[in-house]
Amino acid sequence: MIAKETIDKVFDASRVEEVIGDFVQLKRSGSNYKGLSPFSDERTPSFMVSPVKQIWKDFSSGKGGNVVAFLMEHEHYTYPEAIKYLAKKYGIEVEETEQTNEEKEKSSERESMYLVSEFAQSYFQKTLKNSELGKAIGGTYFKERGFTKETIDKFKLGYSLDQWDAFTKEALGAGYQLEYLEKTGLTIVKEKEGSDDKRMFDRFKGRVMFPIHSMSGRVLGFGGRILTSDKKAAKYLNSPESDIYHKSKVLYGIYHAKQAIAKQDNCFLVEGYTDVIQFHQSGIENVVASSGTALTPDQIRLINRLTKNITVLFDGDAAGLRASLRGIDLILEQGMNVKVCTFPEGQDPDSYARANSEEDLVSFLEENATDFIRFKASLLVKDAQNDPIKKADTIREIVNSIFKIPDRIQREIYVQECSRIMDISEDVLYNTLAQLGNKEVADANKKHKEERKKNNFNVVRPGEGTSSKKVNQLNELEKSIIGILLFHGDKTETFNDIVLEDDDNGDMIQKEIKVDMKVYEKIFLDLQADEIEFANKDFHAIYTILIEMFNVEGVLKMDSFLQKLTFEQNASVVDILMNEEKYALSNWESKDILVKDKSMSVHLLVFQTISMLRLKLLNMLVDSIHEVIGANNNATTEQLEDIKNYWDLRKTLSDRFGLVTNTTFYS
Incomplete structure (x- = not known):
């Protein structure tokens, strides 16, 4: 505790x-x-x-x-x-008792896997530092790589003894369950043939260990490098996929690099563990590795949260360069800026960083990092030589990459650059881009039309002979909000919103932006911003339960929802559910509230409903002032000023949302 x-x-x-x-x-x-x-x-x-x-x-x-x-x-x-x-x-001391075996057993499965992984990291570290074999084998390897003691400690590097079950025995003896040792992949379990007995093996036996951390520093898995010349064994071995380790969503070094990436506004992307570690030791910390796997969109998005700029570092292997072009296209698809830097033939980021000072390394990266289109063009042109067919294929491949760029301005700049480098007219390149985009545009337009059709409301006018009896407008507005939440609460809509920003002179100005959010979120935030509470107690209770359920579940589970309501509240909800059309804004005329006659999308329905509620509350405020004025047969300057301010606010709201009301203020 x-x-x-x-x-x-x-x-x-x-x-x-x-x-x-x-x-x-x-x-x-x-x-x-x-x-x-x-x-x-x-x-x-x-x-x-x-x-x-x-x-x-x-x-x-x-x-x-x-x-x-x-x-x-x-x-x-x-x-x-x-x-x-x-x-x-934040440097706050936390006192807590060590977990007992019983408490470990009560931990959730996922948490148990994290605990096992943390223990393994500690065990491998201690083995490297304290055991004779660890120091002689693992320590010698890291020393040969040029890693200092500080670097080894920083990255929690370790060693797994070349014994079948040394780690597994230690973990079981410390109270960790075999189930989680197996699920994390640290231990391999095999059934003995014709027996219930199990044989247990350490997955990483005889390897130096590289813990793989999450962005917050939790141990997700391990990479292990074998030090013998056994050709049957993989040089590098990673933890298998598990509930806590998904290699396509992880970048090695992200925990140690995140702050430097954000500060430098750039991320160097390399391939291996030692590349990352050697760069850090050289003083360049904004570097991560894909850990030998093909780059994935999830890995790119991980970087995208910290910076929009990636510099991909390659060694001089031409075959490897060609294979990496797909990764560059994936980066472009995410709307990021990508540069490429290749090292001299026969060298990689690790070896080059070891052989050069930090200053020389930084200079090399700055001088040799090139725009992706120049890199791709130079690489592909070498293959094309004087062959017109190959040159045409090269241009198509470059255009395919340009097409993946979401930003139109950047796309146009790259078209101009491609035209210059490949000596081909911009018109031809634009026509090729258009051909690539035709199907995509057609599909997008079709989807847009379907969504617009789905979201539009039919305007329902009151029939002839409709009773014009006076209704409680505030009650109807509150009921309409409940109706919107019931029918559309979990839908995502694009809303116009107002934010305050500093202009060039440092003054605060209002700026209208578009924000995608759930309908229930928009309603909650608007009502909260104005400190509006429902006057109807039943509606207030229903609203509170609805918002809570959307926040927790993400969707409205009607059975569970209705079970939380009283008999009266159930009746109100059923009434709304059975009379959906009654609460569209096109029916405000029957409630002495007039709006423009048009079909209405959900986002506009929300905007105008909230606006009408605000206008109604403003009317009520002015009415209360007039009651005081009438009782005193006199109006103070302050009261008149309040009325004027409310009138200005009311007019602003009406103009903004195209609303017209037949309720008048006293002037």
Whole structure:
């Protein structure tokens, strides 16, 4: 158990923007920060952090909360682990008792795998430093690589003894379960033929160990390099896929590189563990490795949260260069800027960094990093030589890469560059791009039309003879909000929003932006911003339960929802569900509220409903002032000023959303 006083200290010291800034590149947006969602694939930032309120919200996935909630969501920490992570970051001492075997057994499966991996890292480190075989074999290898003691400690490097089950026995003796040793891949278990007995082997026996960490420093898995000349054994061996280790979503060195990447606004991408470690030892820390696997979109998005710029470093192997072109196209597809730097033939990032000073290494990278199109053109042109057919294929391949760039301005610049380098007209290149885009555009237009058709509302006018009896407008507006949440709450819509930004003179100005978010999020944030509470107690209770369910579940589970309601609240909800058309804005005429006659999409329905609620509340405020004026038979200057201010605000809202009301203020 962690003492409440310690938890309070952690929350007092923690800054949500600082903690999240270690995982996501945040940029100032008014009084808040914004960045790309770490929970979904997106190119337009929808992840917001509020330093004032010390909360975050991811509008693409619907997740949100405080700093601890972020760590629990992003790093899959338990609550105590998130507290301990923050305590370590802010230098707060945490006193806790060591876990007993019983407590270890009660841990969740995923958490148990993390605990086993942490133990393995510690064990391999101790074996390297303290055992004679570890120092003689593993220590000698790392010394030959030029790694210092500080570097070995920084990357938690280790050694696994060349014995069948040395690690497994140690782990079992420390109380860790064989089930999780096997699930993490640290131990291989085989059944003895014709017996219930099991044989256990250390997966990484006789290898130097490279722990693979998450962005927060948790041990996800291991890479092990064999030191013998056994041709039957793989030179490098990685942990198998597991619940905590997915090699396509992990970059080696990201934990140690994240702050330098954000600070330098660039990430060097290499292939191997030793490349990363050697660069760090040379003083260049903004470097990560794909760990020998083909680059994946998930790995690129991991970098994209920290910077938009990647410099891919290659050795002089021509065959390897050709194979890496696909990775460059993947980077371009993510809307990132990519440069390429190749080392002299026969050298790689590791060997070049060892043979040169930091200053020379930095100069080499700056002078030799070239734009991807120049690199690709020079590489492919060598193959084409004077063959017109091959040259045409080369141009098509380059155009295919340009086509993957989402930004139109960048795409045009690269077309001009390709035209110059390949000596071909821009018109031909644009025509080729158009051909590639025709199908994509057609598909996009079709999808857009289908969505627009689905989201449009039919305008339903009151029939002749409709009763014009006076209705409670505020009650109807609140009921309409409940109706929108019931029918559209989990839909994602594009809303216009207003943010405050600094202009060139340092003055705060309003700027309209488009934000994609769930309907329930938009309603919640708007009502919260205006501190609006429902007047109808039943609607207030229903609204609270709806928002809570959307936040937790992401969708409305009607059976569970209705079970949480009282008899009266159930009746209200059923009434709304059975009369959907009644709550479209096109029916406001029956409630003495007039709007423009047009079909209405969900986002406009939300905007105008909230706006009408605001206008109604403004009317009520003015009515209350007039009641006071009527009772006193006199109006003060302050009262008249209030009425004028409310009138101006009301007019602004009406003009912005195209609303017209037949309720008048006194002038």
